[in-house]
Amino acid sequence: GDSVTQMEGPVTLSEEAFLTINCTYTATGYPSLFWYVQYPGEGLQLLLKATKADDKGSNKGFEATYRKETTSFHLEKGSVQVSDSAVYFCALRSNTGNQFYFGTGTSLTVIP
Amino acid sequence: GAVVSQHPSWVICKSGTSVKIECRSLDFQATTMFWYRQFPKQSLMLMATSNEGSKATYEQGVEKDKFLINHASLTLSTLTVTSAHPEDSSFYICSARGGDTNYGYTFGSGTRLTVV
Numbered sequence: 329g330d331s332v333t334q335m336e337g338p339v340t341l342s343e344e345a346f347l348t349i350n351c352t353y354t355a356t357g358y359p360s361l362f363w364y365v366q367y368p369g370e371g372l373q374l375l376l377k378a379t380k381a382d383d384k385g386s387n388k389g390f391e392a393t394y395r396k397e398t399t400s401f402h403l404e405k406g407s408v409q410v411s412d413s414a415v416y417f418c419a420l421r422s423n424t425g426n427q428f429y430f431g432t433g434t435s436l437t438v439i440p
Numbered sequence: 441g442a443v444v445s446q447h448p449s450w451v452i453c454k455s456g457t458s459v460k461i462e463c464r465s466l467d468f469q470a471t472t473m474f475w476y477r478q479f480p481k482q483s484l485m486l487m488a489t490s491n492e493g494s495k496a497t498y499e500q501g502v503e504k505d506k507f508l509i510n511h512a513s514l515t516l517s518t519l520t521v522t523s524a525h526p527e528d529s530s531f532y533i534c535s536a537r538g539g540d541t542n543y544g545y546t547f548g549s550g551t552r553l554t555v556v
Contacts, residue, residue: 433478433483
């Protein structure tokens with residue numbers, strides 16, 4: 329069945345460091361891919377998405393490219409800030425249903 | 441934008457008691473709501489899908505008599521954990537479909553349930 333494998337955390341970085349959180353997926357057909365972020369005490373918020381191969385989603389300096397050949401959707405940011413500290417979830421949704429499949433989440437802490 | 445309010449954000453209850461979690465769409469009509477559960481260091485797993493005015497559809501392995509879902513209006517769905525046991529301790533989060541978000545899915549802030 330469909331599934332998402334996400335890099336385990338926690339991840340601790342210094343401010344302005346480069347961030348990569350790895351995400352790979354298994355799915356039949358052509359799923360849509362998402363990154364959600366959860367700040368402390370808040371709900372999941374959509375960070376970015378991509379709906380087809382080679383699409384690049386981007387938002388708030390974060391980027392991820394839908395790579396069908398490697399079944400990956402790695403999240404990157406060139407220079408993290410303290411305010412980026414949160415839990416990040418990679419997810420997919422098949423093109424045949426409503427259900428989301430989530431990774432386990434990666435906790436990121438950025439220190440000044 | 442679309443907002444989903446989930447309440448309570450955390451709850452501690454005694455074994456054998458029941459706990460109700462509410463999920464409200466504040467500024468849109470949620471035709472479909474989803475309930476997820478997350479155990480420590482594991483993924484969010486879909487428990488059930490509910491459409492307004494009809495019975496919820498439960499995922500395989502989820503006990504419908506234990507996790508009662510009611511979606512009586514277009515803005516409110518509730519999850520009641522009946523006769524809770526310590527193994528039900530988990531993070532529960534709802535998602536509502538509707539509104540103007542991408543693909544119409546908005547998540548609540550989640551509820552941390554601890555059964556002692």
